[in-house]
Amino acid sequence: MTILDKIMKPKSIAVVGASTKDHTIGSDIMKRLTEYKFTGSIYPVNPKGGEIQGLKAYTNVLEIPGEVDLAIIVVNSKFVLSTLDQCNEKGIKGICIITAGFKETGKEGAELEAQLVEKLNAYGMRCVGPNCLGVVNTLPEIRMDGCFAESLPERGHIGFVSQSGALGGGILNILKDLNLGFAQFISIGNQADVNAETALEYWENDDDVQQMLLYMESIQNPANFRKLASRISKKKPILALKAGRSAAGASAASSHTGSLAGADKAANALLMQSGVIREYSLKNLFSTAKVFANCPIPKGDRVAIITNSGGPGIMATDAVCEYGMQMAKISDATKDKLRSFLPAAASVKNPIDMIASAPIEHYKQTLETVIADENVDMIICIYLPFLGLKDIDVAKALMEIKSQYPQKPVIGVFMTKSEFFTALSDMDVNIPFFMYAEEAAEGLHRLNQQRLWIERPVGNYPSYNVDKEKAASIIKQSLVEGREQLTTRESIDVLDAYGIRVCKSGFATTEDEAVSIADSIGYPVVMKMTSKTTSHKTDVGGVRVNIQSAEQLRAEYQDLISKLDAKGLLDGLEGVIIQEMVKGNREMVCGVATDPQYGHMMMFGLGGVFIEVMKDVTFRMAPLSDVDASDMIKSVKAYKLLEGARGTTPAQMDQIQETLLRLSQLVSDFSFITELDINPLLISEKTGEGIAVDGRIKVKMEDAKKALGCQCGCGELTCSCGGHC
């Protein structure tokens, strides 16, 4: 028995702070534990002793005669630490602290919580909370309701983690109405120890938990979450509602990637790469849970719709198509069979309209016929009440057929009175029922999404041969000069060191130098200024393209200098880069941004002047797998441009994918890189290669110095310790 087992599957519970006073947590916890008929021993602990909920109360945990697996602590926060001492003395390792007044209240509370964590570690305890609603396990052998919600929990097979106690309680209240039940519930509160990842890992191999639901406001350890969730979600669906989207701390980023990134995009990428189904409302979270609770994962995305009324059939078709699923092509054999018993006015094409007069027998026969069709993966069955038919009888008939064909998902749409749904909530169902067609279509979409995730390859994290030392030395030079922002030239050189295809170029500080470099590259060329003070070059006319001759180059150079001079920007000018002019009008962008909580985010999408207007970009968290990189490329609208729309050369998708993976390797090697833009990554019209024409890299000085500074102990960027730095 692990310590987590002691918390979630205890044989005995001490309630420290149990009370006889109504409407207090100490009283409610005791009531719930006893009402729900906990199968083990309950030991109320209260300094006054006496009797609570008919049980002898102990004045101290040490007085308790038997062994105690779990202590649920509801005493005032100032007594929590001493309670832990006593628990330790008693040998209790499982702790659930409901008491609030810790880090959620500010600085003092945070200090108290730090002391709490120290004690937990010292005592080798595991702990749920503090500042939480409690824990629940509905397994008949356990029956623990260690929560102070208004309602007793409903039995089911969902593992639920809530970061909001109140919300968890609210949900427990409405479970029955939703026809849903929990296996286990953990209100993680301040997550001093147990968090969402702990729960996911704990439930991974627990057969009683068949799907996991998360309500999260933050993700404590994104990398660990991704590692665990991406593995576990292949076995069981994980659904998450991640709140706090709008609070995204839009930091003032100077790069394109940075300005398009943000905490919610990071969370989104993380959940996507973890195979977690993200829902944006509680309503949808529960609807989807209801679907997973009653449906197998389908084999494909072909949907058949059976209805007794045209309008809802059309609405269901609309919704199925909008989710990108296919309307199943009913086989001729199935059509013949349907025609053999349906009236002439019925339609045997999908959506199958049995017309309003359809009796229960037609529902049964039609479902049985359609579910057996090999062209059909999933079914929506619609019922509108007509003269003489009882909704609940229709539902029962459908469930009877479904029980014989467990392999295909069926969802019922019953546009009928709420009494129907109330009646269902007391029944065992094998079909999820909804009021509206759109809800059913969304449910099938989620099943299909889970199917696609399961089928998706795990992916590899390739390691390329790169010139890491060269990249380090370029960055170091920038640091020595006190610059966090690398120049364009330095940035391009770092990319080049990592094997990223950059365009041929040279650096010039005079007109004559520029001409000589251009002559060696060959015309046409592009001229770009590089400056330590001006970051958006096009804003100041610092980019000149399609320069056809030495003569034109001289003219452009002179014009640039006089323009910068006029704007007072000449001082920052380092010189100009002369580049090969890569022909192509498809400009993509690759980049990296850093979220303070989530870390490196990779971006890919449509670049050039459109980048911030069209926002046709996608994000993934680094490190990227090859599958992630491939997904990124395919998920932007501009993918069609890459494929070679309207007679253009198809882009080299593998080479672009490799560019993303090499970038991922770069920021893994140099984790102090905070921002990176390749804009544009120009698609060569000649070869289809993605070529980095412009690059910007920014580092975090402090971290970069730590990583690249002398390791002899001095920490300086340049020292004479004998070549160690």
Added chain:
Amino acid sequence: MTILDKIMKPKSIAVVGASTKDHTIGSDIMKRLTEYKFTGSIYPVNPKGGEIQGLKAYTNVLEIPGEVDLAIIVVNSKFVLSTLDQCNEKGIKGICIITAGFKETGKEGAELEAQLVEKLNAYGMRCVGPNCLGVVNTLPEIRMDGCFAESLPERGHIGFVSQSGALGGGILNILKDLNLGFAQFISIGNQADVNAETALEYWENDDDVQQMLLYMESIQNPANFRKLASRISKKKPILALKAGRSAAGASAASSHTGSLAGADKAANALLMQSGVIREYSLKNLFSTAKVFANCPIPKGDRVAIITNSGGPGIMATDAVCEYGMQMAKISDATKDKLRSFLPAAASVKNPIDMIASAPIEHYKQTLETVIADENVDMIICIYLPFLGLKDIDVAKALMEIKSQYPQKPVIGVFMTKSEFFTALSDMDVNIPFFMYAEEAAEGLHRLNQQRLWIERPVGNYPSYNVDKEKAASIIKQSLVEGREQLTTRESIDVLDAYGIRVCKSGFATTEDEAVSIADSIGYPVVMKMTSKTTSHKTDVGGVRVNIQSAEQLRAEYQDLISKLDAKGLLDGLEGVIIQEMVKGNREMVCGVATDPQYGHMMMFGLGGVFIEVMKDVTFRMAPLSDVDASDMIKSVKAYKLLEGARGTTPAQMDQIQETLLRLSQLVSDFSFITELDINPLLISEKTGEGIAVDGRIKVKMEDAKKALGCQCGCGELTCSCGGHC
């Protein structure tokens, strides 16, 4: 009393086809009419006579002693026409035909329906149906339930029109659960006479109908619908669910505009320009109706959130922000007042978190304080059940405060058991209550949308001085040559005739001519081939840009000829257009497509190579008002480019707007134009003008010939009738 009044507010009803046989429509209609206690006289008509529902049955309408306002007809379709004859003889003008078997069944039925319409016209009757569910008016002085739904209607102030009878019936069944009621309901069925527009106009000035809901699968007369709905929606909200989106008959269009258009985009544009709030699911249709039934239109979009629990407050904030509304800035005075009674742990910033311990008194005081704040336009009030508080008591307390402040919308979010909502359904409420925060936010968004529509200027339809004759003669020449597709040159000339800024150009059929034209325009120039057989020029290298000299022009010309020759496309070549080279890298698109049902759709958006990849375009139905045109320009993402992002010249918005309006005038004048593309409409970097650089116009030969052919009677394009053509 109008004839429609005779149908919707009758004093006497004959039910022709009334029956005593259970589970027949003839029996159910009689039951509903009597059960719902119709206030006038009911005359069952059945050839057998006798008694039906305790009323004397007449063998024929002519036998009925008194006057009859409305005949509800449920006889077999083959007897419907003769029944109309008898009704006419009896002087009955109001008709509702429930009987099916008309045009919905195919050709024979359609013929029968045509005869039916003829009779209705001849007799001066108005008619609901055929193939419908019936009509309802819940006004206490009327109490007509002339429907065969399972349930009796609930009283309320919604006017509902349903094109699907079954759906209408389904809705009547669930109204009570939704806490909604109807004033009037019309199941329009096949719409032989009465349709959605009839209903909208009928309800425009009926105070008993305060909002209108439409379920539509098609719109019979889009222009008329737009005219009526855009006027009426300024007075009362009109909500529509338009089904059949996915069935969009994607016709094989050859133009960009055509390929991006489609029936559902037309429907969407039409509803938008009509001020109709489009919902995409029944669930949302009813949620929104519930909000309009219980909320005034707000004065602004600043939302305050009051909650007793953090999580749902965050979720509500997320949803409010995602709908583009503002989180209200609570005034300092309000904050002070809130602090005076809320506990220290409460947050008085928006969202206002009263914390879990909030008693009813805090709900009342907080709502009262916040509703009085001038910075607040709308309020979401969230309640999660905690120890000891009763949800229904909290709701009553909120409604009590709301009744004192009727001017601001308040929506309740009560995450509690379904019993709460069941209890509400028996009460008179002045606040809509939902289970989830997102539903409340969506409701406020709809209120705000209606506010914006009411505030939106009606707009003008300007008429410009154009050279209509010149345009006609150019098109005519194309017709004479048997071409539906105008050449690029012709297209540009037509646009020019309509005062649209096109770029300077000339047409050349030889190399020498090309050079001479280019010399007169001045370099750089663009050369574009024009061909009667090749429509997408860039696919065959038919566009050459930035030609700097006569020499370069000759080289490009020769290259084009040899390329076309190699591809076997030389035959179709008419020549080349030499154009001024307009400098600018912002390429927009304007266009017109034609939907067979909805007519001319105008398109505007991002053009160039991105058009079909990014699909950053918007549609409106022609004719455009100036406000429509302005909306179009502002509603695409590329608007930011037009504004002059990153140092580019701001576009001349007025001039672009005028371009759209002139196009609208062009297709109004020449309604046979089926497709039109201006791609690109290049934004000049110098002046910010939108300049039509390329144009394509296609007409419908038959209609064009009719419109432009000789009006002397011969109908020919060229005749010698004496100058009339």
